[in-house]
Amino acid sequence: DTGVSQDPRHKITKRGQNVTFRCDPISEHNRLYWYRQTLGQGPEFLTYFQNEAQLEKSRLLSDRFSAERPKGSFSTLEIQRTEQGDSAMYLCASSTGTDSNYGYTFGSGTRLTVV
């Protein structure tokens, strides 16, 4: 296990379709985070989990977005009824949660394009 893995790397979808992304964190990391990044902006926080518990969710996360981490390992982020404004890079990160000064490890992201 060499890092945080995200799948797919790229997704093109038609407006109105549902999409699901997967994130596999570093195996010993119990915290997992989702961020969204648009061009020219820094990543924006969406939600995070400690094990299987979703501890915090951003106001940015509308009803169309849902995230799960059912067994405390991998996580999925689903977007229902996609809109063009959902086009962005979706980044997943993980950490041990024991020392925030060591920061987080990010995956390479899933780039979503809604056409």
Place this chain on the structure above:
Amino acid sequence: RKEVEQDPGPFNVPEGATVAFNCTYSNSASQSFFWYRQDCRKEPKLLMSVYSSGNEDGRFTAQLNRASQYISLLIRDSKLSDSATYLCVVIPSMNTDKLIFGTGTRLQVFP
């Protein structure tokens, strides 16, 4: 007002130059501070944490001024490979583990 504000740049500097980036944060309860580096179309990577007493890592020096809610990053002897976007990042309180990112400052080092 954004929680973390940075000058977006770009900063265009010659190799060997010294360049400084500044960042301000709005939440006085912010607990932890970092600089991340992001290359074009890549994920952010931790460059360094920022401690109250200031800290240095090779050519990079980070400073924190809690009274002014201000963070800085100094890069000495710039290399071509330093060209990237530098993101100022805070954890806004003791009650959360989320990172709040600035928009980033783009640095371009030229020969």
